[in-house]
Amino acid sequence: MELLTEHRTINGPVVYGFLHLAKTPAGRACALTAALTEYCRRHELLLGAVFTERTTPDVTALDEPGRCAAFTGLLDVLALPDTYGVVLPAASHLGPRAIAAARRIRLTEAGTRVLLLRPPSRGRESADRGAAGHAIRQRSPT
Numbered sequence: 001m002e003l004l005t006e007h008r009t010i011n012g013p014v015v016y017g018f019l020h021l022a023k024t025p026a027g028r029a030c031a032l033t034a035a036l037t038e039y040c041r042r043h044e045l046l047l048g049a050v051f052t053e054r055t056t057p058d059v060t061a062l063d064e065p066g067r068c069a070a071f072t073g074l075l076d077v078l079a080l081p082d083t084y085g086v087v088l089p090a091a092s093h094l095g096p097r098a099i100a101a102a103r104r105i106r107l108t109e110a111g112t113r114v115l116l117l118r119p120p121s122r123g124r125e126s127a128d129r130g131a132a133g134h135a136i137r138q139r140s141p142t
Contacts, residue, residue, distance in 0.1 A: 013084030015040060015115065017050035018074050020093045024054075032089050039087060039117050047087070048077065053095070071103065078112050085113030091120050 017036040021029050033050055040047040053070040077083060086107065094100035107114055 012040075012044040012046045014048045014082055015045045015084050015087045016048050016074055016077050017087050018070070018093060019050060019052045019089070020095050021052055021054055035089060035117060036087055039115075045084065045087070045115075048083075075106065075110065078107075078110055085115055087115045088117070090118040091116060 017033070019029065019032055019036075021032070029052070036050060037047055039045075051070040051074045053068050055068070074086060078086060088094065091100070094103045104114075
């Protein structure tokens, strides 16, 4: 007899984490990674990898503001087939405001789902919209 679907081991949709951790202690970095892992477990998502940015990106870069290896790597894996989206502890992990705005646009243009562990506060609702006013998608922690 074959198991019911609910009893089969399946891989959930693949997501990738992104953390902006400039000047963050190692303990905090571990806690944030654990929070992403737990969030994915509860929501039946498969966390493929966590990309970590440890420096503040250059806002004045002419070719692409906020360019860094971690975010470039994230964009590369988000373009893979069967990738569901990116998970962040909060919208602030996209970086400083000017960089975060450019990154939101890049993610929206790529059609990426952005899942937030902690939704933005009401006063920041309009700031957490991507290009063309598309809202960043959130999932409740429960």
